[in-house]
Amino acid sequence: MKTIRKEASVGFVESNDALVTVRPNAAGQGVTVGLTSSVKRQYGEHLENLVLETVKAAGYTDVHVEVQDKGAWDYALQARVVAALNRGGAE
Amino acid sequence: MKNKVGRELPEQIYGLKQYRPYEGLFVDPPTPVRMAGRTLRVGRPGANKVLASLEEAIEATGLSDGMTISFHHHFRDGDFVNKLVMTAIAAKGLKDITIATSSLNDCHDFLIDYIEDGTVTAIETSGLRGKLGAYLTKNPGKLKRPVIVRSHGGRARAIESGEVKIDVAFMGVPTCDRFGNATGREGKSACGALGYAMLDSRFAEQVVLVTDNLIEGYVFPYSIPHTDVNYIVPVEAIGDPAGIASGILKITKNPIQLLLAEQAAKVIEYSGYFKPGFSIQLGGGGSALAVGRFIREKMVKQNIKGGFGVGGVTGVFSNLLEEGFFEICYDTQTFDTTAIKSLKENPRHVEMSSSFYANPWSAGPIINNLDVVILGATEVDLDFNVNVITNSNGLLMGASGGHSDIAAASKLSIIVMPLIRGRLPMVRDRVQNIVTPGESVDVVVTDRGIAVNPRRQDLVDNLRKSGLKLMTIEELQALAHRYIGKPKEIALSSDDKDIVAVVEYRDGTLIDVIRKPL
Structure with a gap:
């Protein structure tokens, strides 16, 4: 499992997009998600699960993912999360 | 009680009359209704109607606690009149006022x-x-009864039948003479037609x-005649011209x-x-608006000249009228400066009251x-019911307008909307609130x-x-869900004390x- 070394942000708070910020968590704390979203009532649970699964699939742990979403579709959010992790894990 | 669109509704709602449930598009009232009228008063020769202030007008009319006042929405988001009047009413210390207005912005x-x-x-x-x-959506109980949402035709009906009694x-009128003849065609705050004001002026006490x-001098032609006018109050400004008409x-x-x-123009073409x-x-x-452009092209190509247009009139339509694509247009409210100029100069651009436009209880609005209407929607459902009043989070953020009136009366009603807005699918199992019934x-x-x-x-x-590309409404919904998944329904309070508004159908029955929202 990989961890990130520093805080990193990707994306925009724009319609159909999301600003995703990743921060290192303490070792053993696992993956945590914070979500604000214009569609939280309708898709909140789905989006949180999607972020968790995306982080797991990318092979990362001990990371907090903060998402400011304005109605991003799944593929856009996944891409933002992966890009943020890569940026946070980079040398 | 359950109404014809399947909504389960309380028998009695706090502060409101006992409603009949919505039963269908064109249903006679259970007992005959006579047109209401105002108290007649003797006008004195030479009386001066012009008062120095709104405070004086409040005193002169005898406006008091518990009464109903009305406004029109012809100044749209540029309106100052509502605030000027309410400030004066509050300064007088009056309480318990009902505002029965044609709309709010x-x-x-x-x-x-x-x-508060x-x-x-x-x-x-x-x-x-x-x-x-x-x-208002988040704070039910701040008002003594839920907000009553009416269509434009429904409001005309309610006023003419005496269901709404305006004291x-x-x-607000953009130009007026000292007798009280008034028009919206002239003046720095010109708004065009005064279709909603025409009705209130005829029926208010x-x-x-x-x-x-x-x-x-003299205002002619006038939309409001001096015979309906008790007092006139000159003020500095009744609105912000930029907000009144673009x-x-x-x-x-x-x-x-x-x-x-x-696509909508093509539907019309082949309908x-x-x-x-x-x-x-x-x-x-x-x-x-854009449908107007595409229809114009088709009219040129097929050498078709139209009969009449109705609105809510914009410059796009008044230009079609000017070019001879239509014979006449009937106008309740005029949206832009091009259309206002047309109303002033083109005798075929005819002003009408909201009752002439859409009142279901008349010999015929x-x-x-009307053959064809293009309408918007915030969402529709599998039964083709339309919501135009609440958003996807259940907040009041729209207007009933003429939506349900025109949909019912026209031969072909076309709803135009994107299938997905942001990440929300606009074809629902059940719309949050029904304004216009699917039938x-x-x-x-x-x-x-x-979907037809x-x-x-x-x-x-x-x-x-x-x-x-013709699809069933279910197929349209499934397509949206394939892209973005099915959203969770938002939770609403089931407590009848948490009813924030009632939606009347145009005939005064309860549709929703x-x-x-919780």
């Missing part, structure tokens, strides 16, 4: 303060938006005109709206109604003769496909030849209630 958010201090205790309107809409109508252009509303450049408009003399209503929305909706045009109401097999047959 963002500029009326200040009413929150007057609800008890000046205003009830609201009846077509539209509710902005901070005021959110405040004093405060009507007393009428106060508020103007920023009191002229010494320059000509431009055809959208948004590719989705253009696509929707093109069977696109014939010489056809009549149409185009609203002021982005797609509806003009829309009863009056014929076609739903989206950017991903078109199954009860209109004739239209399905006609549209097969169009090459348009709006409940506070």
Whole structure:
């Protein structure tokens, strides 16, 4: 499992997009998600699960993912999360 | 009780009359209703109607606690009159006032303060938006009864039948003479037609005109005659001209709206109604305006001249009139400066009252003769019911407007909307709130496909030849869900004390209630 070394942000708070910020968590704390979203009532649970699964699939742990979403579709959010992790894990 | 659109509704709602459930599009009232009228008063020769201030007008009319006042929404988001009057009423210390207005805009958010201090205790309107809409949705019980949402035709019916009794109508007028003849065609705050004000002026117990252009000469033609006017109050400004009317509303450049408009125009072309003399209503929305452009092209190509247009008139339509594509247009409210100029100069551009336009309880509003209408929607459902009053989070942020009136009366009602807004699918199992029943909706045009109401097999047959992508409404919904998944329903309070508004159908029956979201 990989961890990130520093805080990193990707994306925009724009319609159909999301600003995703990743921060290192303490070792053993696992993956945590914070979500604000214009569609939280309708898709909140789905989006949180999607972020968790995306982080797991990318092979990362001990990371907090903060998402400011304005109605991003799944593929856009996944891409933002992966890009943020890569940026946070980079040398 | 359950109504014909399947909504389970309380038998009795706090502070409101006992409602009949919605039973269908054209249903006679259970007992005959006579037209209501005002108390007749003796006018004295030489009486001076012009008063120095709104405070004086409040005293002169005898406005007191518990009474109902009305406003019109011809100044749209540039209106100052509502605030001027409410400030004067509050300064007088009056309480428990009902505001029965033709609509409310963002500029009326200040009413929150007057609800908080008890000046205003009830609201009846077509539209509710902005901070005021959110405040009222989140705080049921701030008013003594739920907001009553009426369509434009429904409001005309309610006023003429005496269901709404207006004690004093405060009507902003852009130009007025000293007798009280008034028009919206002239003046720095010109708004064009005064279709909503015409009705209030005829039926209110007393009428106060508020103007920023009191002229010494004579107003003619007039929309409000001096015989209906008790007092006139000159003020500095009745509105912000920029908020009252924009320059000509431009055809959208948004590719989705253009696509929707093109598809809607094609639906009209192949519907069977696109014939010489056809009549149409185009609203002021982005797609509806663009439909005007595409229809014009088709009219040129096929050498078809239309009959009449109805509106909500924009420069796009008044230009079609000017060019001879239509014979006449009937106008309740005028949206831009091009259309205002047309109303002033083109004798075929005819002003009408909201009753002439859409009152279901009359020998025939003009829309009863209408072929085609283009309408918007915030969402539709599998039964083709339409919501235009609440958003996906259940907040009041729209207007009933003429939506349900025109959908019912026209031969072909076309709803135009994107299939997905942001990440929200706009075809729902059940719409949050029903304003327009599905039995009056014929076609739903989206950017991903078109659904025809199954009860209109004739239209399905006609549209097969169009090459348009026809789908069932269920297929449209499934397509949206494939892209973005099915959203969770938002939770609403089931407590009847948390009913924030009732939606009346145009005939005064109850079609839905709006409940506070949890």
